[in-house]
Amino acid sequence: MATRVFLAAVSLAASFSGVLAEDLEWCGDAQYYPAEYTCFDDSTLCPILFGLPNRPCGGGCYAPEMYQCESGSLSLLPEEDGPFKLTTHSTVTKVSGWELKACGNYLAIGAGARECNSCPEGAACDEYQNETVFLPNGEMAADLPGGQYWYVSPEDGALMFTEGGDEAEAGIALAGQRVEVYSDGFFSYQGSRHYWLACLRRLPGGTVGTTRSYRIHAPTPENLEKEDCSQIKLVASSVADRKHGAYKYD
Ligand SMILES: *[C@@H]1O[C@H](CO)[C@@H](O)[C@H](O)[C@H]1NC(C)=O
Numbered sequence: 001m002a003t004r005v006f007l008a009a010v011s012l013a014a015s016f017s018g019v020l021a022e023d024l025e026w027c028g029d030a031q032y033y034p035a036e037y038t039c040f041d042d043s044t045l046c047p048i049l050f051g052l053p054n055r056p057c058g059g060g061c062y063a064p065e066m067y068q069c070e071s072g073s074l075s076l077l078p079e080e081d082g083p084f085k086l087t088t089h090s091t092v093t094k095v096s097g098w099e100l101k102a103c104g105n106y107l108a109i110g111a112g113a114r115e116c117n118s119c120p121e122g123a124a125c126d127e128y129q130n131e132t133v134f135l136p137n138g139e140m141a142a143d144l145p146g147g148q149y150w151y152v153s154p155e156d157g158a159l160m161f162t163e164g165g166d167e168a169e170a171g172i173a174l175a176g177q178r179v180e181v182y183s184d185g186f187f188s189y190q191g192s193r194h195y196w197l198a199c200l201r202r203l204p205g206g207t208v209g210t211t212r213s214y215r216i217h218a219p220t221p222e223n224l225e226k227e228d229c230s231q232i233k234l235v236a237s238s239v240a241d242r243k244h245g246a247y248k249y250d
Helices: 003-024 170-174
Strands: 026-028 029-031 035-038 044-047 056-057 059-064 067-069 073-076 085-087 102-103 106-109 150-152 159-161 180-181 187-189 196-200 214-217 229-238
Touching: 026 035, 035 056, 035 196, 044 056, 044 059, 106 159, 150 170, 159 214, 187 229, 214 229
Parallel strands: none
Antiparallel strands: 026 029, 035 044, 056 059, 067 073, 085 229, 102 106, 106 214, 150 159, 180 187, 196 214, 196 229
């Protein structure tokens, strides 16, 4: 029995050191961790930030979610001009790789985040894919008369959407404000260096639900102090048709 335990410990140690030795690679005469950098032409190392690899251009590195490189010089990507979905990217795996879902006026991610929508009898409901789709001007891809709008709450920086149907709703005046959307690129809050926070949602009383969901918040000074928030980037991906959205987001 004692021998068995010893052997298991040895092989565990061996596989750990094996992983570490493999991890460090050469790029020209520099060593790097492939989880953190990409080596181009055996000479240029570019960082992987928020899980998104930067690319080389004219001797430097750039985020292809924001710039394009032509003959060694960078220019900003065009702004998104059609319907799009949003996906999270982060080094924190539990909040990375999720599509934003609209439910109950909030945009959220995670196993516990629901997509909530409806369609009245008599409307062409089968046309809708019922995904959470945004438009660049601050509108949600919804067909409810009067529309629905996405905005950053002035109270706590949460990314929210309006109920719809009431033209006097507070969020309408703030629709799309302070956010830039690059074509198949960053969905970016002004002045935030293009990142957001995914904050674990707590139930009334402060406990965490059994299936977790995270709301998206702008990185205001107050939100940066909060526990249970992880830095994420939001990347837009174009969809062909606003009918990928819903009649109404609930
Ligand atoms: C979208 O939801 C509506 C009801 O809200 C439903 O009638 C319609 O069939 C759904 N579309 C798809 C593709 O499931």
